[in-house]
Amino acid sequence: xxxxxxxxxxxxxxxxxxxxxxxxxxxxxxxxxxxxxxxxxxxxxxxxxxxxxxxxxxxxxxxxxxxxxxxxxxxxxxxxxxxxxxxxxxxxxxxxxxxxxxxxxxxxxxxxxxxxxxxxxxxxxxxxxxxxxxxxxxxxxxxxxxxxxxxxxxxxxxxxxxxxxxxxxxxxxxxxxxxxxxxxxxxxxxxxxxxxxxxxxxxxxxxxxxxxxxxxxxxxxxxxxxxxxxxxxxxxxxxxxxxxxxxxxxxxxxxxxxxxxxxxxxxxxxxxxxxxxxxxxxxxxxxxxxxxxxxxxxxxxxxxxxxxxxxxxxxxxxxxxxxxxxxxxxxxxxxxxxxxxxxxxxxxxxx
Amino acid sequence: xxxxxxxxxxxxxxxxxxxxxxxxxxxxxxxxxxxxxxxxxxxxxxxxxxxxxxxxxxxxxxxxxxxxxxxxxxxxxxxxxxxxxxxxxxxxxxxxxxxxxxxxxxxxxxxxxxxxxxxxxxxxxxxxxxxxxxxxxxxxxxxxxxxxxxxxxxxxxxxxxxxxxxxxxxxxxxxxxxxxxxxxxxxxxxxxxxxxxxxxxxxxxxxxxxxxxxxxxxxxxxxxxxxxxxxxxxxxxxxxxxxxxxxxxxxxxxxxxxxxxxxxxxxxxxxxxxxxxxxxxxxxxxxxxxxxxxxxxxxxxxxxxxxxxxxxxxxxxxxxxxxxxxxxxxxxxxxxxxxxxxxxxxxxxxx
DNA sequence: TTGTAAGCGTTATCAA
DNA sequence: TTGATAACGCTTACAA
Numbered sequence: 169x170x171x172x173x174x175x176x177x178x179x180x181x182x183x184x185x186x187x188x189x190x191x192x193x194x195x196x197x198x199x200x201x202x203x204x205x206x207x208x209x210x211x212x213x214x215x216x217x218x219x220x221x222x223x224x225x226x227x228x229x230x231x232x233x234x235x236x237x238x239x240x241x242x243x244x245x246x247x248x249x250x251x252x253x254x255x256x257x258x259x260x261x262x263x264x265x266x267x268x269x270x271x272x273x274x275x276x277x278x279x280x281x282x283x284x285x286x287x288x289x290x291x292x293x294x295x296x297x298x299x300x301x302x303x304x305x306x307x308x309x310x311x312x313x314x315x316x317x318x319x320x321x322x323x324x325x326x327x328x329x330x331x332x333x334x335x336x337x338x339x340x341x342x343x344x345x346x347x348x349x350x351x352x353x354x355x356x357x358x359x360x361x362x363x364x365x366x367x368x369x370x371x372x373x374x375x376x377x378x379x380x381x382x383x384x385x386x387x388x389x390x391x392x393x394x395x396x397x398x399x400x401x402x403x404x405x406x407x408x409x410x411x412x413x414x415x416x417x418x419x420x421x422x423x424x425x426x427x428x429x430x431x432x433x434x435x436x437x438x439x440x441x442x443x444x445x446x447x448x449x450x451x452x453x454x455x456x457x458x459x460x461x462x463x464x465x466x467x468x469x470x471x472x473x474x475x476x477x478x479x480x481x482x483x484x485x486x487x488x489x490x491x492x493x494x495x496x497x498x499x500x501x502x503x504x505x506x507x508x509x510x511x512x513x514x515x516x517x518x519x
Numbered sequence: 520x521x522x523x524x525x526x527x528x529x530x531x532x533x534x535x536x537x538x539x540x541x542x543x544x545x546x547x548x549x550x551x552x553x554x555x556x557x558x559x560x561x562x563x564x565x566x567x568x569x570x571x572x573x574x575x576x577x578x579x580x581x582x583x584x585x586x587x588x589x590x591x592x593x594x595x596x597x598x599x600x601x602x603x604x605x606x607x608x609x610x611x612x613x614x615x616x617x618x619x620x621x622x623x624x625x626x627x628x629x630x631x632x633x634x635x636x637x638x639x640x641x642x643x644x645x646x647x648x649x650x651x652x653x654x655x656x657x658x659x660x661x662x663x664x665x666x667x668x669x670x671x672x673x674x675x676x677x678x679x680x681x682x683x684x685x686x687x688x689x690x691x692x693x694x695x696x697x698x699x700x701x702x703x704x705x706x707x708x709x710x711x712x713x714x715x716x717x718x719x720x721x722x723x724x725x726x727x728x729x730x731x732x733x734x735x736x737x738x739x740x741x742x743x744x745x746x747x748x749x750x751x752x753x754x755x756x757x758x759x760x761x762x763x764x765x766x767x768x769x770x771x772x773x774x775x776x777x778x779x780x781x782x783x784x785x786x787x788x789x790x791x792x793x794x795x796x797x798x799x800x801x802x803x804x805x806x807x808x809x810x811x812x813x814x815x816x817x818x819x820x821x822x823x824x825x826x827x828x829x830x831x832x833x834x835x836x837x838x839x840x841x842x843x844x845x846x847x848x849x850x851x852x853x854x855x856x857x858x859x860x861x862x863x864x865x866x867x868x869x870x
Numbered sequence: 871t872t873g874t875a876a877g878c879g880t881t882a883t884c885a886a
Numbered sequence: 887t888t889g890a891t892a893a894c895g896c897t898t899a900c901a902a
Contacts, residue, residue, distance in 0.1 A: 229895050267638075277614050439817065536879065
């Protein structure tokens with residue numbers, strides 16, 4: 169066997185192009201050409217070199233290559249909340265597409281924190297990614313200026329800033345909140361609690377707008393106490409409801425008959441709290457989610473929610489990014505995808 | 520403003536150490552020293568250089584740095600099924616820890632495919648990751664030989680090969696299946712369907728062993744038809760059950776009274792099929808899961824399952840890996856974590 | 871068709 | 887305390 173050539177147990181030198189060159193008795197440029205299938209290489213020599221490279225278990229140093237040609241076949245994914253199942257489908261489909269074409273992805277989480285986001289962007293820049301897909305903390309921030317100034321290929325998801333030549337793929341949170349609220353009203357709900365995200369987040373602003381728009385549409389009064397800002401997590405949804413009913417008495421429940429949540433995770437928190445308090449969904453309380461994460465159809469009762477096309481966002485986002493990176497398409501793409509209501513069993517028809 | 524220095528809109532040259540050197544009127548070594556806080560640098564000069572670097576929005580080229588010192592502060596994570604929510608808790612905690620210490624992670628999925636896994640390993644090697652955490656396709660494969668031969672710092676999760684100086688953190692699937700089956704038997708179930716994974720997977724072998732061990736323990740007959748091999752997905756669990764009851768008649772249901780699933784995703788598939796067919800869980804059929812993924816407590820009925828410490832696995836795995844990378848600890852770590860039964864409402868007590 | 875050499879952006883060694 | 891230089895592994899003019 170050729171294993172004695174291959175043996176790396178002794179602290180031998182790295183197996184690089186130069187090493188292969190020495191073993192094959194050619195120059196490193198010839199090896200490089202052979203390895204890359206450069207037609208300028210003699211077929212016979214190339215085959216011999218290739219064989220030796222294989223025997224030696226050669227693999228290229230992509231840092232060196234990246235340093236030289238300023239391409240790393242690496243994409244950065246910067247998200248805001250890796251804990252949220254919302255993103256899993258998107259990540260999965262992006263990974264599949266990238267894997268197919270020998271790209272890889274660096275994944276990180278900004279946790280809705282501008283400082284962290286900045287750090288992540290700089291890491292991506294430093295590590296030489298060819299582009300990023302980012303769910304930004306906010307649509308107006310120095311971080312976005314940074315991305316632009318550095319000319320980093322970027323596709324925004326979730327929500328996005330607006331400027332010349334921007335690329336984004338997301339749904340309209342305003343529209344989502346609007347159709348959700350419209351549906352609740354159509355079902356006879358007139359007092360709707362909005363479980364919104366932190367007010368400084370763009371997504372919360374948008375969501376609130378849609379909610380207000382719908383109320384206005386139906387000349388319903390806006391009740392301040394019915395708009396709650398909270399973190400976008402299960403735990404927060406749970407706490408928000410528990411806080412409203414500290415006494416475990418459904419005393420003031422007639423204050424509102426439905427809850428609209430910015431995200432299914434909040435809705436699941438509402439389920440949890442309701443169970444503890446003893447509210448029956450949807451009889452005592454109707455719940456409307458947003459995102460349609462996979463598990464919502466298995467909740468009891470199955471959650472009525474607004475479906476966001478997470479897979480499509482991933483597919484389109486990465487396609488746009490790759491087209492741009494590989495120079496196939498330098499156009500700006502602004503894509504707002506449709507959202508749709510998924511009617512299940514968590515909203516009671518009062519009419 | 521200093522913005523005219525910073526302007527990068529014209530296709531200017533890269534802002535690198537050399538550039539900063541020129542602007543500051545010192546050599547690149549001095550800049551490098553300043554940037555790295557090397558005490559050999561004059562404090563005053565260093566401060567001036569740092570200020571200029573900041574003004575110029577300098578960020579280091581980590582490819583060059585990595586090429587030079589063979590450290591990239593990048594970790595590879597190679598998993599088998601990014602679609603399975605099981606992994607996200609682990610990923611999340613790893614990401615958090617890495618983010619804290621300015622490491623990043625390259626994430627990829629091998630899909631239980633040895634060829635893909637090999638490709639992923641080579642990518643990691645080529646991209647110069649400092650180490651990997653891998654859920655291997657199999658515990659005996661050329662891929663593992665490759666990892667070893669290349670001396671890549673590795674921690675195995677999920678299951679692991681056994682050799683000198685190996686590192687792993689996982690639970691015993693055999694034990695998990697054993698205590699699950701024991702519990703079912705204790706509840707009075709004597710005929711238990713095993714929804715197992717593909718037979719060539721190590722995890723399936725282990726799981727089967729635990730199941731058989733428990734049956735043997737209680738002198739229960741092994742019924743061949745009660746051991747089903749299937750993909751580890753919701754859809755497969757669904758299909759397996761549907762296939763057993765094509766006529767939608769619970770005719771042969773008395774054939775078994777409980778199903779033990781290798782993974783909660785299979786169990787959810789069983790839920791779905793049962794609902795369609797009209798079986799009531801646990802009255803018509805008891806279901807036992809494995810993993811205790813987050814959503815199982817929200818199923819209806821809440822799923823009785825075996826808890827796997829996914830967060831702990833991530834924490835320990837990355838700690839061991841980092842200790843090794845940074846030379847703090849070169850010992851081999853073989854960690855088998857405990858599993859525990861989470862009793863909820865999907866298993867009927869027949870006794 | 872092949873080889874030589876320069877350069878990608880860092881850092882460490884050495885000399886000044 | 888600083889600067890010149892070589893090296894990390896790769897690719898591509900350019901020359902042979």
